[in-house]
């Protein structure tokens with residue numbers, strides 16, 4: 001049985017992929033191997049999690065160039081005899097998945113939130129029809145590229161048995177020229193990886209009210225996120241905080257939704273949260289139906305009282 005190769009440039013997501021790969025390998029066989037590209041510290045971290053790590057050191061492989069990384073992973077698949085590749089379904093991972101599937105001649109599924117092995121088939125759950133339903137799909141073929149939603153699986157814990165070997169890959173020169181790296185500005189947040197999200201919607205009266213919502217998010221140990229109109233129409237928050245079809249798909253342990261009606265283009269991005277709490281002053285708002293706990297109340301009052309209680 002050919003092996004399973006995993007790759008993510010983000011350490012935590014790579015550990016989550018190790019968990020998924022382990023589930024698949026236990027059920028249908030095949031050795032799990034990890035590609036680490038120009039990332040020595042990640043090699044150490046993943047070998048400490050018991051993984052068989054292949055260290056690719058080649059400055060010609062640019063993480064910012066998905067086509068270039070795809071060529072490196074294609075070569076790794078050939079040399080390591082892997083027919084299944086697991087990637088993370090974040091922004092960069094989704095682009096890489098499509099490009100890698102194309103160069104491998106493989107089938108490709110992204111936004112996978114659950115996996116179950118049935119015989120030889122890997123059944124993958126993913127939102128379909130704009131999030132109105134969950135589809136179970138599998139790739140009919142040996143070569144498969146599967147991109148897994150961040151936080152859908154627990155990161156693999158440390159265990160013995162890991163190893164690190166060097167792997168040489170040759171890639172054509174990247175057609176992208178990297179001019180500079182800039183640190184993200186301090187207002188940016190990785191809402192896909194947050195375990196708690198406090199999400200503001202158009203029920204918020206003014207931009208000034210965001211401070212109290214952000215304060216609540218911090219007190220709960222989480223991040224501030226928003227519905228799309230708050231970022232694209234009102235421009236109160238940057239677009240990297242938008243949840244939904246054209247924003248990010250998040251799976252926090254807790255999502256507190258404030259003044260959000262619950263249109264499907266939004267809910268597709270938060271439906272997989274473990275616990276959803278909604279505050280909306282309209283008792284007929286759809287969001288009350290999908291929430292685990294809901295309050296028909298003025299969000300400003302609720303935020304104020306929660307901030308006082310948690311002070």
Ligand SMILES: Cc1cc2nc3c(=O)[nH]c(=O)nc-3n(C[C@H](O)[C@H](O)[C@H](O)COP(=O)(O)OP(=O)(O)OC[C@H]3O[C@@H](n4cnc5c(N)ncnc54)[C@H](O)[C@@H]3O)c2cc1C
Nearest residue numbers: 201202203227228244245246247259260261280281282299
């Ligand atoms: C192709 C396409 C893609 C889209 N992608 C996205 C996406 O990725 N993400 C996204 O969010 N949207 C997306 N949208 C827009 C989406 O359809 C909705 O318009 C949007 O989600 C609505 O945002 P909202 O719930 O904040 O606002 P509204 O629908 O206006 O809801 C505001 C809610 O606040 C409540 N409210 C008002 N005052 C208070 C108060 N004082 N206290 C408590 N509650 C109050 C109201 O009862 C209402 O239910 C997309 C649309 C299209 C067509």
